[in-house]
Amino acid sequence: MDQNVQMLLAKLMEEKHTFNYKKLVVPMSMRSIYWKYFGFPATDEGEILTRVKIVCILCKTQIAYNRNTSNLRMHLQNKHAHELLELETANPPRRPSVDPKEKRAQKRVKTPSAPHIFTTVADGTVQIEGDVHFITDPNITLQSIDDDGSSSNQNVRVVLKREIGNQNVAIILPEENTNSQMPSMVDGKTISDAIAEFVILDLQLPDVVEGRGFQRLIATLRSPCEIPSKTKLEEELIPRIYDTFKESVQSLVSCHQGEMGLSVEEWNSANGESFITISVHFQQSFDPVLETKVLGTLHCGSEMDTAQWGNVFDVFFSEWDIKLENVTAVVTATTKQEILMALAEKGLTLVPCLVHSLQLCTNACFEQPEVVNILYKCRSIVALISHNNTYNATLRMQEQMMQLEENTLRMDYPRVWTSTYVMLEQLLIRKNIIISILNTADIIERDGFMLTEAEWKIMEDLVMVLEPFKVTIMTLSEEKTPLISLLKPLLCQLNNSHLKAKDSDSESAKNFKTSLSENLSTRYSDPTVNQLLQTATMLDPRFKLLPYANGDDKNIISGPIKEMLIKFVEEEQISNVGEEPCDKKSRLSGMEFLLGDLCNSKNGMPAEERADLELVQYQSESIAALDHCPLQWWAKASAKCPSLARLARKYNCVPASASPPHRIPMESQVLFDLRRASLGPDLVEKLIFLNGNHSV
Incomplete structure (x- = not known):
């Protein structure tokens, strides 16, 4: 052209x-x-x-x-x-x-x-x-356009970018090119559904369809379609998809009659409003997969007390046909005491979410006065370098000379503690470069945020102490299904090894370790929670020997496990006795007449002996590898230990975190939190529900 x-x-x-x-x-x-x-x-x-x-x-x-x-x-x-x-x-x-x-x-x-x-x-x-674009096909040459705007080349495409009264977009192509050049997805409904799915999967605001960039993208793709308006997305497409998905999820949840776990995650929108998202977790039969379904998102009114929350949960559980006697535990990622008390008053066991607990524990360190001042200086340094081309170029050149990964020095996102950790870690790696750049900076620029040697040392101690927490986050994200059976071994290892003060530690390092250890222990100090975690750990084939526990602790846990197992065996025997054979024989066979009384199997093995046998069988199995999925292990072992496998399923339906594994890595946490926070109150319920339950 x-x-x-x-x-x-x-x-x-x-x-x-x-x-x-x-x-x-x-x-x-x-x-x-x-x-x-x-x-x-x-x-x-x-x-x-x-x-x-x-x-x-x-x-x-x-x-x-x-x-x-x-x-x-x-x-x-x-x-x-x-x-x-x-x-x-x-x-x-x-x-x-x-x-x-x-x-x-x-x-x-x-x-x-x-x-x-x-x-x-x-x-x-x-x-x-004037908002009309004439776009030529990239495979042809525009020949001529008359002064009045008409074209002699029929391959010119005209895109009307704005229609009176709404924001629909029409892409127009000559008829002779339609069949030969257009993609197969040309139906308007299909295009609309695809755009709605894009909004759902990426948690985009419906306003995205009004953006000039999005409209130009669609024009570039040459799809002969009408982009649905923001109003159509909000009032027609998304509600229709939501109703379809909700009906499907309700049917799935109501049909599940076994044990299940719940999770409650608190989060804040960009305007400061608080919400909680409630999810359910369960295992269908002995499928080695933990199903997770988002049930809904509730607005947290600032004046709601425990009684009001109790009523809200009653209505919510009734709507989803959730029987509280089937709920093993609720994983909580919230600090709102009214919510926690309302759930506890319903007899539910509340297990703190590990990801949320680590965020709270690290916040306690970041909020210490000397650390607050260091973080302020670190953020100022990152901002100064990123906004100054000379400093930025110097940093890039020095990174190349030292063979460091480039573009990793970034501002943190305080709602995700791992981003703050990474910022401090990357600053320490580039300490000499940073000092050199600041020494060349104008005194006015560097005044007030030049780090002292003592502050660099505190940064170094903090990064060193938090490294096991970072490894814990990485471990959870790499687990296919992080369950609560992981919590006890992880907590014991953190408290007894990584957070244990050493003589070689500086005073600041000892203080950080003490603060983290105390905060972490306090969050999991409830005796009921402790017993639940111990039981779940013993039923995990990777940790069944409880290597962190002494003999007395093991005996305390084995007793309740045996009692629950005996109960399951008795229920199974009662169920079997109640079952009548479908077709009764008209007469006894010779073998039954002669030896029937001797080999009568109706009484079967006593429940206690059957429980002992399954426990012995379980303990005799070799310990599973640390990277082995316990759900898959029990799916194979259910034939040998059917009642114990059923008991294990009761605890294997509770995750270690309210966040799914794919959302635990730092980049994923930050991106999801930003997108979720931007949602308006009118669509937040539907989009969070669809995003959590949509599978590609």
Whole structure:
């Protein structure tokens, strides 16, 4: 495309364009009956002036052309109902399509020589707003454009970027190019659903469809479609998808009659409003997969007390047909005491979320006065270097010389503690570079955030102490299904080894370790929670020997496990006794007559002996590898230890974190939190629900 054409296209995008037409014509390729009352503006010779708009013959109303006839029929229905009735009565639906070859043959025979199927003499004016883009096919050359804006090259595509009254976009292509060049997904509904799915999966605001960048992207993809408006997404598409998904999830949850776990995650929107998202976790039969379904998101009113939250949960659990006696535990990632007390009053065991607990523990360190001042200086240094081209270039050059990874020195996102850890870690690695850059900076620029040697040492201690926490986060994210059976071994290892003060530690390092250890221990100090975690750990084939526990602790846990196992065995035996054989024999066989009393198996093995046998069988199995999934292990072992496998399933339905594994890494946490926080209150319930339950 030469410079003159580019200048002309730029002019076309800025100015309004007026076309004086003498006729309204309809090309032969447009065979819908509704074209009888519409036409494209054309000259006296029948040459189409623009395909951006069509004109109603009856009332001269101008309508954006969207490459389909739905808006044509809608106009007739709203403005010319009598004519529409006559038209559809005189033209009943056509018979089913014939063979494609025969259809093409019929078309060749019936097509007249005239260039237009309808031609109407009419004077008028069509005005096109300046926001119109003429885009050429990248595979062809634009030949010529007349001064009035019309093109002699029929491969020019015209994109109407804004329609009066809404933000729909129409992409228009010449008919001869449609079949040969267009992708298979051309149905308007399919495109709309795909855009709605994009909004759901990426937690985008529906306003994205009004963005010029998004509209230009769709135009570049050359999809002959109508982009759904923001209003259509919010009021039609997303609610319809939500209703479909909710019905499916409700059916799945209500059909599950076994044990389940719940999780409650608190989060804040960009405007400071608080919400909690509630999810359910369960294992279907002995499938080695933990199903997780988001049930809903509730707004946290600032004045809601424990009693009000209790009523809210009653309604919520009733709506989802959740039986509290089947809930093993609730994983909580919230600091709101009213919510915690309301759940506890319902007899539910509350297990703190490990990811949330680590965030709270590290916040306690970051909020210490000397650390607050260091963090302020660190963020100022990162901002200074990133906004100064000279300092930034110096940093990049030094990183290359030291063979350091580039572009890793970034500002943190305080809601995700690992981002603050990474910022401090990367600053320490570049300590000499940072000092060198700051020494060359203007005294005014560096005044107030030049780090002292003592502050660098505190940073070093903090990064060293928090490293085991970082490894814990990485471990959780790498686990296919991080369960609560991991919590006790991790907590014991952190407290007894990594957070245990050493003589070689500095005072600041000892203080950090003490603070972290005390905070972590306090959060999991409840005796009921401790016993639940111990039981879950003993039923995990990786940790069944409880290597961190002494003999007395093991005996304390083995007793309740045996009692629950005996109960399961008795229930199974009662169920088997109640089952009558489908077809009774008319007479006893010889073997039954002679030896039936001797080998009577109706009584079976006593429940306690059966429980002991399964426990011995379980303990005799080799310890599973640390990277082995306990759900898969129990799926295979259920034939040997059926009752114990059922008991294990009771605890294997509770995750270690309210966040799924794919959201635990730092980058994923930050991105999801930012997108979720931007959602408006009118769509937050639907989009969070769909995003959490949608599987690609």
